[in-house]
Amino acid sequence: MSLAHLSKDLILKKIIESTPEPKIAFDYEEDPAKNRIYLALLESIVSQQISVKAAESIFTRFLALFPDGYPHPEQLVAKSAEELRSAGLSGQKSVYLQSVAAFALENPMSIAHLSALTDEEIVQYLLPIKGVGRWTVEMLLMFVLNRPDVFPIDDLVIRQRMIKAYGLTETGRALYKRLHEIAETWRPHRTLASRYLWRWKG
Template identity: 70%
Template sequence: MLPESYLASKDATLASIIESTPTFKKTDWNNDVYLALLESIVSQQISVKAADSIFARFRALFEDLYPHPELLLQKSNEELRSAGLSFQKINYLQNVAVFATEKGIDYQHLNLLSDDEIVAFLTPIKGVGRWTVEMLLMFVMDRPDVFPVDDLVIRQKMVRAYHLTETGRALHKQLHIIAENWRPYRTMACRYLWRWKPES
């Protein structure tokens, strides 16, 4: 059974969403978790257009357009600021580079770990939270069963689709109960929710 068919058989509401929502294209990061992690930090709390522009300028600071950890750590704050980065984001990018040089952010190594083990491995980096790692799991490592319950859009779409009235911890619990029906394809379910456009 195809994943979409499986999800539809388990959840009538999700079946309707899948039917009315276009399929999505897979992203191709060439399994580069390190670079994707840097981009996710640059993208925090700004528009996609601004993030793309700043990240392009950031990469242009490096000869081969690749911010190798050791080269990133050699850049002055002034050079990095010239790309449009805030001092906080510069600090977070440097934290990732230090972690990469000391412990490694290697796809082959990470791919041997479970989703929870990858979250535990990467979240000690200051500036990298659980949500950021879950996005990497979904879009870079192509893990099939990730449920980013703290993603604002996912929460809003689920509240709308399932007519939920709970708040706080009760809502958190209810979202998990609903998503349990989607295992082992919670990633795909969330991808459809992101793309779903509810009728007004």
């Protein structure tokens, strides 16, 4: 049903037909000792503006700083800047990671808690954390919470693919307006449309 709806957009229909189906595998079993939302935010911050390979290496070293391989919030806020830098983290990212931990100590972040909120409520709930922007929360909505109607317009690849596919010439605010107009027709399946755009080779 979702593909039939998206295929009403004839340009997107061609993309879907020429692109392998996105693999979607979600595990809703949540270990109460390891908060997936919290961990996903930490990993997202580590991966900002560096290659996937470098991010994986640094995140592995970061996790190794903790006795059981999990950065419990109370342990993370107690780490010194030197300890965090030893994992390859910049000073700024170290501050951001500890900001996530401090937030987690004061606010519920379980999947059960966030599931009761709308997409925009979750964005506004998590945005006060230093280092967490709208794009970061949207990735969490799409890949951890499996929200079906997220359109990450701030994602550079999404914008580039849409500009190419739809032959757009607008720039600035006019471009964003046009992108939103196109994506509006994909509701309520904008997450799936975005996943196809990411996989599309053009």
